[in-house]
Amino acid sequence: MKIAVVGTGYVGLVTGVCLAEVNHDVICIDTDLQKIKNMEQGISPIYEPGLEELMVKNINKGNLKFTNIHVEGFKNAEVIIIAVGTPQMPDGSANLQYIEAVAKSIAEYVTKDVIVVTKSTVPVGTNDFVRQVILDNLKCDVNVKVASNPEFLREGSAIVDTFQGDRIVIGTQDEETASILEMMYEPFGLPIFKTDIYSSEMIKYASNAFLATKISFINEVSNICEKLGANVEDVANGMGFDNRIGRAFLNAGIGYGGSCFPKDTHALVQIAGGVHHDFELLKSVIEVNNKQQRLLVDKIKARFENPEGKTVAMLGLAFKPNTDDMREAASSVLARELIQLGMKVIAYDPIAIENAKTQLPQQVIYANSSEEALKQSDFALIVTEWDEFKQMDLGKLQEWLTEPILFDGRNCFTLEQAKNAGIEYHSMGRPS
Ligand code: UGA
Numbered sequence: 247m248k249i250a251v252v253g254t255g256y257v258g259l260v261t262g263v264c265l266a267e268v269n270h271d272v273i274c275i276d277t278d279l280q281k282i283k284n285m286e287q288g289i290s291p292i293y294e295p296g297l298e299e300l301m302v303k304n305i306n307k308g309n310l311k312f313t314n315i316h317v318e319g320f321k322n323a324e325v326i327i328i329a330v331g332t333p334q335m336p337d338g339s340a341n342l343q344y345i346e347a348v349a350k351s352i353a354e355y356v357t358k359d360v361i362v363v364t365k366s367t368v369p370v371g372t373n374d375f376v377r378q379v380i381l382d383n384l385k386c387d388v389n390v391k392v393a394s395n396p397e398f399l400r401e402g403s404a405i406v407d408t409f410q411g412d413r414i415v416i417g418t419q420d421e422e423t424a425s426i427l428e429m430m431y432e433p434f435g436l437p438i439f440k441t442d443i444y445s446s447e448m449i450k451y452a453s454n455a456f457l458a459t460k461i462s463f464i465n466e467v468s469n470i471c472e473k474l475g476a477n478v479e480d481v482a483n484g485m486g487f488d489n490r491i492g493r494a495f496l497n498a499g500i501g502y503g504g505s506c507f508p509k510d511t512h513a514l515v516q517i518a519g520g521v522h523h524d525f526e527l528l529k530s531v532i533e534v535n536n537k538q539q540r541l542l543v544d545k546i547k548a549r550f551e552n553p554e555g556k557t558v559a560m561l562g563l564a565f566k567p568n569t570d571d572m573r574e575a576a577s578s579v580l581a582r583e584l585i586q587l588g589m590k591v592i593a594y595d596p597i598a599i600e601n602a603k604t605q606l607p608q609q610v611i612y613a614n615s616s617e618e619a620l621k622q623s624d625f626a627l628i629v630t631e632w633d634e635f636k637q638m639d640l641g642k643l644q645e646w647l648t649e650p651i652l653f654d655g656r657n658c659f660t661l662e663q664a665k666n667a668g669i670e671y672h673s674m675g676r677p678s
Pocket residue numbers: 367397398399400401402454457461494495496497498499500501502503504505506507565566
């Protein structure tokens with residue numbers, strides 16, 4: 247099948263590459279010429295394990311092309327996938343200006359019947375808007391169908407999630423469009439759930455909001471566990487045996503970040519507000535998360551009478567491991583607050599440092615390794631659970647830090663490991 251994908255962020259590029267891998271003829275379109283030139287050489291604009299290998303393989307196979315010229319991308323396409331960003335507006339709603347621009351460009355350049363698939367996360371009703379913009383601007387007498395096909399991949403495991411996802415959701419107005427898209431996805435061998443367009447658009451928001459709710463729920467339980475002397479990890483494990491609950495997304499920590507949960511929870515509150523529904527539960531989820539992101543600061547303040555002048559090693563900056571993405575990362579909130587308290591922050595992350603420099607306060611100093619950060623610090627924080635931190639020899643903290651104290655925002659170690667290392671260990675929802 248001939249497929250054009252507009253937008254080469256996480257969703258667009260991974261989708262394009264994976265569709266090429268199952269032998270579709272894919273062209274990825276982006277307005278950024280430098281990005282296009284790099285991608286033609288197999289250089290990915292984002293860090294994502296396994297992505298560049300698949301890009302190179304499919305470019306060489308002839309199934310994957312790139313262009314910054316829309317007309318070239320659209321001319322042969324049977325399916326056009328919109329995967330541009332829908333950033334958050336100041337009021338929390340999704341900004342649809344990039345979606346609108348793509349719809350106009352499709353209307354201008356398509357010369358044959360086409361299915362336009364919205365993969366970007368968009369408010370319910372956006373596909374109606376896309377259809378209308380296309381119809382209002384169409385230059386040729388062709389038949390354009392729209393479909394909703396939300397994405398469920400996670401950064402850091404995007405390729406695996408695409409090939410081994412739990413489901414593919416297709417929302418259409420007619421069975422014929424649904425069957426063409428079903429054929430497109432057939433090689434993935436995944437369960438396909440077909441529904442109407444509005445429900446499909448809602449499935450995406452409801453799924454992300456539910457996962458965010460699980461996280462805020464366990465974080466609240468974690469905070470109570472801490473006060474009662476219970477262990478949230480055991481609580482989550484015990485809950486997780488119940489299939490109705492499930493163990494996934496019950497890891498207590500310093501809250502969720504990234505480009506999706508924060509944006510999508512706010513957007514769903516807005517969507518609900520648009521139909522005069524006050525989504526109180528989701529508002530609380532957001533509120534709990536905001537508090538949770540700065541919890542380590544409270545713990546530091548409770549531990550040190552006067553933290554001013556202390557140097558802290560901040561290990562991990564990305565919003566989660568295996569990505570260089572700093573969007574809505576807890577490290578930003580923490581670095582800002584620690585500096586305001588008069589502390590010196592020495593930060594290290596295996597790959598997110600360059601992105602972090604654009605987000606963190608200027609006063610933050612960057613180290614080339616965790617060892618380098620720790621050796622210059624009084625005590626340490628773990629903000630992102632990278633494997634290299636989990637594998638760290640905790641005993642070394644006695645030697646490297648002025649005070650062997652570790653605040654672990656991601657529960658990377660067992661209480662026994664910390665005890666054996668002889669360090670003072672403050673983790674999340676577990677006895678100190
Ligand atoms: C999330 C969803 O998991 C994907 O299904 C969805 O497609 C994607 O958003 C999207 O809408 O594009 P992502 O944001 O890449 O994916 O990452 P997650 O692995 O879901 O983690 C999100 C945040 O939740 C991270 O900050 C992570 O540290 C936090 N988290 C996750 C927890 O604090 N506890 C957990 O148990 C799980």
